[in-house]
Each structure stands twice: as C-alpha cells, then as structure tokens.
Amino acid sequence: xxxxxxxxxxxxxxxxxxxxxxxxxxxxxxxxxxxxxxxxxxxxxxxxxxxxxxxxxxxxxxxxxxxxxxxxxxxxxxxxxxxxxxxxxxxxxxxxxxxxxxxxxxxxxxxxxxxxxxxxxxxxxxxxxxxxxxxxxxxxxxxxxxxxxxxxxxxxxxxxxxxxxxxxxxxxxxxxxxxxxxxxxxxxxxxxxxxxxxxxxxxxxxxxxxxxxxxxxxxxxxxxxxxxxxxxxxxxxxxxxxxxxxxxxxxxxxxxxxxxxxxxxxxxxxxxxxxxxxxxxxxxxxxxxxxxxxxxxxxxxxxxxxxxxxxxxxxxxxxxxxxxxxxxxxxxxxxxxxxxxxxxxxxxxxxxxxxxxxxxxxxxxxxxxxxxxxxxxxxxxxxxxxxxxxxxxxxxxxxxxxxxxxxxxxxxx
Numbered sequence: 419x420x421x422x423x424x425x426x427x428x429x430x431x432x433x434x435x436x437x438x439x440x441x442x443x444x445x446x447x448x449x450x451x452x453x454x455x456x457x458x459x460x461x462x463x464x465x466x467x468x469x470x471x472x473x474x475x476x477x478x479x480x481x482x483x484x485x486x487x488x489x490x491x492x493x494x495x496x497x498x499x500x501x502x503x504x505x506x507x508x509x510x511x512x513x514x515x516x517x518x519x520x521x522x523x524x525x526x527x528x529x530x531x532x533x534x535x536x537x538x539x540x541x542x543x544x545x546x547x548x549x550x551x552x553x554x555x556x557x558x559x560x561x562x563x564x565x566x567x568x569x570x571x572x573x574x575x576x577x578x579x580x581x582x583x584x585x586x587x588x589x590x591x592x593x594x595x596x597x598x599x600x601x602x603x604x605x606x607x608x609x610x611x612x613x614x615x616x617x618x619x620x621x622x623x624x625x626x627x628x629x630x631x632x633x634x635x636x637x638x639x640x641x642x643x644x645x646x647x648x649x650x651x652x653x654x655x656x657x658x659x660x661x662x663x664x665x666x667x668x669x670x671x672x673x674x675x676x677x678x679x680x681x682x683x684x685x686x687x688x689x690x691x692x693x694x695x696x697x698x699x700x701x702x703x704x705x706x707x708x709x710x711x712x713x714x715x716x717x718x719x720x721x722x723x724x725x726x727x728x729x730x731x732x733x734x735x736x737x738x739x740x741x742x743x744x745x746x747x748x749x750x751x752x753x754x755x756x757x758x759x760x761x762x763x764x765x766x767x768x769x770x771x772x773x774x775x776x777x778x779x780x781x782x783x784x785x786x787x788x789x790x791x792x793x794x795x796x797x798x799x800x801x802x803x804x805x806x807x808x809x810x811x812x813x814x815x816x817x818x819x820x821x822x823x824x825x826x827x828x829x830x831x
C-alpha cells in the first residue's frame with residue numbers, strides 16, 4: 419500500500435520562508451498605513467512621539483503575530499497536504515505542480531491532468547461565446563485526496579443546463595468500487611482491497627433549450643491502481659462522446675460521426691468501427707430496448723499500446739469535441755418549435771435520466787467512491803424532464819422515426 423509522506427526538508431523550509439515572507443509583507447503594509455496616518459501637521463510633537471512609540475510597539479507586536487500566523491499557516495498547509503496526499507508517489511506530483519514543471523517525461527497522471535484542465539478552459543470559452551452567458555466556476559477539494567473544477571451554466575440563452583467538469587481523484591478504492599471493475603480486471607480481488615488509485619478526467623454534458631438542438635455527452639479519463647512503490651500496477655484510458663437528439667437530422671448525425679472517425683483514423687482505422695459499435699451497445703436502455711441516442715464512440719480499459727500512443731489518441735478525441743458539436747448547435751439553437759415538440763424533448767430527457775441512474779457504470783463507480791461529490795456526479799442530469807404513462811409516438815411522425823433508429827442503430831458514414 420502506498421504510504422503518506424511529508425515533503426522533503428528543502429520544500430518544507432521553502433514553504434516556511436514563503437509563509438514568513440508573506441507575513442512580513444502584510445506587516446509592512448500595516449506599517450505604511452500607520453506611518454501615513456501619523457503625518458498630520460495638526461499632531462503635536464509630544465503626541466507624535468508618544469504615537470510613534472506606541473506604533474513601534476504595535477509594529478513589533480504585529481510582526482511577531484504575523485510570524486506566528488505564518489507558522490500556523492505553514493503547519494496548516496502541511497496538515498492539509500498530508501491529508502490530501504494518499505501515496506508517496508504523489509508527493510512528487512505536488513512538487514512538480516507547484517513548480518510548473520510538467521513535461522513529456524512527467525508521470526502520465528500529471529500530463530493527463532494538465533491536458534484536461536487546458537481543454538476545459540478552451541471548451542468553456544467557446545461555449546460562452548455561443549450562449550452569451552458566463553459559466554459559474556466551482557473549484558473544490560476532496561478530503562480523501564484530490565480536487566477539481568466544475569463549470570456549470572443553468573438557464574442560459576442556448577443551454578438550459580451545461581456542465582464542463584474536471585476531476586483529479588486519488589485515495590483508496592473500496593471493495594464495492596472494485597466490484598464494478600471485477601469483470602474487466604479479474605486480478606483485482608475485492609477481498610484484497612482497498613487499493614490505492616488515481617483517476618483524472620474531463621466530463622461534459624450539454625442540454626440545450628431548443629428541442630431541435632441535441633444533447634451531447636463527452637468523457638475522457640485516465641485511471642491507475644498503484645504498486646507499493648507508487649508505480650502503476652494497472653492503468654488504462656477510457657472515454658468517448660455521443661449525441662442524443664430529440665429530433666433527428668441526418669446531416670447532424672453524419673457530421674458528428676465524421677469528425678469522430680477522422681480523430682480515430684489518425685491512430686488506427688479499426689478504432690472507429692470498433693468504438694462506434696461499443697458505444698451503441700453501452701448507451702443502451704435494456705428495459706426500454708432502445709439506445710439512449712445516436713451514438714458516437716466509446717471505449718474503456720485501453721492499455722494494449724504504450725501510454726504515449728493512447729494519450730495522443732485521447733487528446734485528439736478530446737480536441738474533436740468543439741468541431742463535432744459547435745456547428746450543429748449553431749444550426750439548431752434558433753429554430754422554431756412547438757409545445758408538442760418541447761414535450762417530446764422532455765420525454766427523451768426522461769430516458770436520459772433513466773440510463774444515467776440505472777445503467778451507467780461511471781455513475782455507480784462515483785457513488786461508491788468514498789468522499790463522492792454528488793453535485794459533480796449528477797450534474798449530467800437535465801434541469802427538467804418528463805415521464806408520461808404509456809406514451810407512444812404517432813406512426814410516420816418524426817418522433818417515431820427517431821425511435822426506429824434508437825431501436826436499430828445505423829451506420830452514419
């Protein structure tokens with residue numbers, strides 16, 4: 419099991435010096451304020467002398483107090499870091515982050531973290547330009563180890579609800595979470611748990627107001643379970659992106675799949691057909707006997723090639739998000755629609771909720787991980803949805819056309 423370690427003495431003393439220096443600077447700022455307040459020409463010499471003496475005593479007191487505060491802040495930082503770092507290998511990760519030295523030779527967990535945070539900023543900026551409203555930024559810490567940044571937009575001009583989230587999570591993987599992966603990793607015996615783990619990823623779900631504009635989902639992640647020395651015992655990449663329209667436009671479906679195929683083909687011509695089929699099978703509501711949407715790509719447990727090759731593949735897939743979706747939402751966001759069409763969108767969102775809560779493996783994993791952040795896990799759910807008893811679309815309607823495709827997934831390119 420990985421063990422918690424303190425930072426090296428050099429880093430400790432550096433942080434101590436930073437804390438003391440910050441305290442001294444704060445005290446100096448107070449000194450300047452006191453100096454300026456004592457310069458009034460109306461102050462008598464005796465009063466000024468007495469004031470200066472009191473001021474000197476005050477300054478020494480402030481300096482002593484500030485140094486004490488700096489020391490306390492430093493030790494609070496060490497305590498926070500001890501709680502935050504769950505394995506010795508991540509001590510070095512923290513140092514690399516603080517110094518801004520993530521390079522191509524850094525551990526994959528750091529490189530993936532850097533990529534998803536950069537991609538998040540780029541996507542949020544583009545979505546804000548489309549919607550016209552700003553996302554709410556919510557940075558959070560996980561007591562058991564890890565942190566994240568959630569950008570969420572509710573009741574925007576284009577998006578009823580939109581989430582672009584990055585999470586960096588590490589700690590110990592309990593037996594219940596291990597059981598979710600048992601079928602994929604037979605050597606992970608839940609009886610031998612908990613296991614030290616690290617996971618980083620980006621998740622996106624966008625629910626537009628207009629029923630003619632499709633919902634989109636994206637998730638790309640890196641996961642590893644560690645050895646005692648901090649090296650990965652098991653690692654893999656996973657993720658994908660899929661489109662969920664309420665009304666089907668063939669040109670949108672073709673465009674979306676084409677962009678994803680181009681990203682896949684740069685790495686392996688077998689990727690797209692393989693991952694497209696995987697997506698159709700994964701995002702499937704067994705109790706409804708229909709797919710959640712018109713698919714895209716989905717893959718998990720990818721470790722059959724070098725981490726470098728798979729990382730480059732994941733980066734290309736992540737960078738394909740904007741060109742795959744922005745042209746579609748721009749075409750559809752201002753189209754006219756009826757109350758009946760809005761109701762149909764609400765019914766389709768109900769199916770979306772059903773899949774995420776009943777079948778999605780990621781949701782189950784998140785809820786069974788200690789210190790789960792429920793807001794982040796359930797941000798994928800739409801702001802509004804509807805369920806009607808025994809609803810059935812009319813024959814030969816656009817709604818019926820969608821259902822036929824959902825029950826019989828088709829090739830779009």
